Structures are given as C-alpha cells and as structure tokens.
Amino acid sequence: MPQITVERSPHLDDVDWEEFALALHAVVVETAAARLEACKTRVLRTEDEVVGAERERHAVVNVSIALLAGRSDETKARLTEAVVELLREHVEPRDGLGLHLSAEVRDLDPSYRKAEV
Incomplete structure (x- = not known):
C-alpha cells in the first residue's frame, strides 16, 4: 500500500515516467501519511485510445x-x-x-493482502 497505477498514452513516450513516479511517491507520503517504502507504482502504456469521436489528437493519463x-x-x-x-x-x-489528465483515490477492498518475500 499504496498501490498506484498510471495509465498513459503512447503519445507521451518522451515523459520521464520514473521521475514522475518518484515525485508522486513524495506527494502521497506528504498528503496521505503513507510510508515511502510502501509506495508502488506501475506505469502502463495504453495501445488504443478514443476521445469522443476521435482516435487521434488526444493523449490520456489517468492515475489511480x-x-x-x-x-x-x-x-x-x-x-x-x-x-x-x-x-x-x-x-x-x-x-x-x-491532454486529458486525471486522478482518483480509492480505498483498497478489505480483502487486500500483501506479502514481501
């Protein structure tokens, strides 16, 4: 915990997503009192995106x-x-x-468990 997923457009390959993740971890620690070593971020490159009636000319980033x-x-x-x-x-x-930038924060389901091996 926190489990962080960044879904991002292929139009944004030039962004330093590792740098963003490191900065994001600091924000999560400061704002939500999380432990830095507990922050885990995965950045996923999407393949297909449609905004309205268009397949191109848009880039989407959503942070969950x-x-x-x-x-x-x-x-x-x-x-x-x-x-x-x-x-x-x-x-x-x-x-x-x-650019379509968004974020959401949600509670993990009570069934959530983790293991570090």
Whole structure:
C-alpha cells in the first residue's frame, strides 16, 4: 500500500515516467501519511485510445491510487488535486494534441493482502 497505477498514452513516450513516479511517491507520503517504502507504482502504456469521436489528437493519463481505508474524503480530494497538478508539471502540452489528465483515490477492498518475500 499504496498501490498506484498510471495509465498513459503512447503519445507521451518522451515523459520521464520514473521521475514522475518518484515525485508522486513524495506527494502521497506528504498528503496521505503513507510510508515511502510502501509506495508502488506501475506505469502502463495504453495501445488504443478514443476521445469522443476521435482516435487521434488526444493523449490520456489517468492515475489511480488505492490506499488502505481510513483517509478522509478531504484527504483523498487534496491528494487527487495534488496528483493532477504534478501531472501538469511533468506532462508538457503538445501542439495539436489535447491532454486529458486525471486522478482518483480509492480505498483498497478489505480483502487486500500483501506479502514481501
């Protein structure tokens, strides 16, 4: 915990996603009182994207953060706002390409278990 997934457009191959993940971990620690060593981020490159009626001219990034239950709605809202701002700092606008940046924070299901081996 936290389990973080970044789904991102192939139009954004030039972004340093490892640098973004490291910065994101710091934001999660500061905002949601998580432990740095517990933050795990996977960046997934999507293959096909459609926005409205268009297949091209758009890039999408969505960050999903799953935390153990117990954070207030206000904390989750502050975290999503901070993540979107961090995306704006790391993903530069491109001519002719609409950027769609989003984030969500949710509670892990009570069935969540982990093992470190």
